[in-house]
Amino acid sequence: MGHVPNPFPELLPSSVSLVSECLLPWTKSSATQVIKVYSEDNTSRAVEVPSDITARDICQLFILKNHCIDDHSWTLFEQIPHLSIERTIEDHESVIEVQSGWGMDSHCCLYFRKNYAKYEFFKKPLDFFPEHMVLSVSYLMFLPQTFLSSSSCPEIHGFLHAKEHGRKSWKKFYFVLRRSGLYFSNKGTSKEPRHLQFIAEFSDSDVYTLLSGKKVYGAPTDYGFCVKASKLNSARDLKLLCADDEQTRTCWVTAMRLFKYGMQLYQNFIQPHQKQKSSPMRSISENSLVAMDFSGHKTRVIENPSEALSVAVEEGLSWRSKNLMILLLSDIRISCSSLAIHVAQPWFHSKLSRDEAQKLITQQGLIDGVFLVRDSQSNPRTFVLSLCHTQKIKHFQIVPVEENGELFYSLDDGHTRFTDLLQLVEFYQLNRGVLPCKLKHHCARITL
Numbered sequence: 001m002g003h004v005p006n007p008f009p010e011l012l013p014s015s016v017s018l019v020s021e022c023l024l025p026w027t028k029s030s031a032t033q034v035i036k037v038y039s040e041d042n043t044s045r046a047v048e049v050p051s052d053i054t055a056r057d058i059c060q061l062f063i064l065k066n067h068c069i070d071d072h073s074w075t076l077f078e079q080i081p082h083l084s085i086e087r088t089i090e091d092h093e094s095v096i097e098v099q100s101g102w103g104m105d106s107h108c109c110l111y112f113r114k115n116y117a118k119y120e121f122f123k124k125p126l127d128f129f130p131e132h133m134v135l136s137v138s139y140l141m142f143l144p145q146t147f148l149s150s151s152s153c154p155e156i157h158g159f160l161h162a163k164e165h166g167r168k169s170w171k172k173f174y175f176v177l178r179r180s181g182l183y184f185s186n187k188g189t190s191k192e193p194r195h196l197q198f199i200a201e202f203s204d205s206d207v208y209t210l211l212s213g214k215k216v217y218g219a220p221t222d223y224g225f226c227v228k229a230s231k232l233n234s235a236r237d238l239k240l241l242c243a244d245d246e247q248t249r250t251c252w253v254t255a256m257r258l259f260k261y262g263m264q265l266y267q268n269f270i271q272p273h274q275k276q277k278s279s280p281m282r283s284i285s286e287n288s289l290v291a292m293d294f295s296g297h298k299t300r301v302i303e304n305p306s307e308a309l310s311v312a313v314e315e316g317l318s319w320r321s322k323n324l325m326i327l328l329l330s331d332i333r334i335s336c337s338s339l340a341i342h343v344a345q346p347w348f349h350s351k352l353s354r355d356e357a358q359k360l361i362t363q364q365g366l367i368d369g370v371f372l373v374r375d376s377q378s379n380p381r382t383f384v385l386s387l388c389h390t391q392k393i394k395h396f397q398i399v400p401v402e403e404n405g406e407l408f409y410s411l412d413d414g415h416t417r418f419t420d421l422l423q424l425v426e427f428y429q430l431n432r433g434v435l436p437c438k439l440k441h442h443c444a445r446i447t448l
Contacts, residue, residue: 038110088118170218173186357374372385
């Protein structure tokens, strides 16, 4: 096999060759272009990529470069600032093709961040499609077959606010989404063909969420979205819509993605899992690591699960003790119970306000268990756990509790106490306790 040229000299030293066709199969392409990708802290990285690169390929590149855990939630977003809209670029989409529709002066951006909700509807369809919005709820029991079948698929219907063309006002209409497109009724909730007016179809259009719908478009709520034709980039070309709540907006946007891409979305969802099963290179996050005993003259593999667990716990305690000694020897004068071990955790976002926390969680997916921990803005000695449940974000104060000179942290007025925030988070990842759900997905920010 011949030498594979390095298409990313700015990311990898020239001495390193891209050897893994299984990881980066797109390195074969000869034609290249430079693209710029931003992270949530607005740092950016320009990379030279093949012209046929997909969104999933870009995500894999930055996952490898930043040593991220690949939990299949990393996503590429298209953001169009002058229209104040953004959308998920589907994993199979050509990034260069997306950019080709931007225009020279549009200042559009690509963002790399997590989106835990990207394929969650395949796992929990009833959470995404409320019974009152689907013509036949029994259809949802057979996802993906129903939405992905060309012969039959459920109908989505309900009221939405729509911005009337050429006017500043918004008006409420009854909308119907079918395989053939999006319609609204000009007579109440009538679905008779003579009362349904065509709004949009999705073969050459995409659905976007509004980033500042109230401010930019005078939307009646914060739950705006729109349909935009691929090559049109002016505000007058947008089909502006607005829901009364997040669940309704999520239902419409998710259904439109399914109607547009069909089976391809399901293939995107299962592809990473199929690769893990078929690839001879096992994932570090699964079973490629084994427990080893180095205490004797010869190393040995620990095959007994109970012994392996015992060793893991013992090493974890040993790691904490060593770090504690390092801090004490460094003359850091804080008590053992208040060690700032949480500062290095990816789920901790220090100086984040309540509004910023809500924005970050919303961006990374409004599904049960998405969370972060931050400093309290109102009380310097306390922290706040921000958690998503039923597509709503709730904030729980973590209160310090002092007893016999020792400091503990608690979510339930001292009934359950923890010596540090790491211990607290680990507990609620395994136990719901006083929370509405377990902590499942942490919000993470990276610098490119």
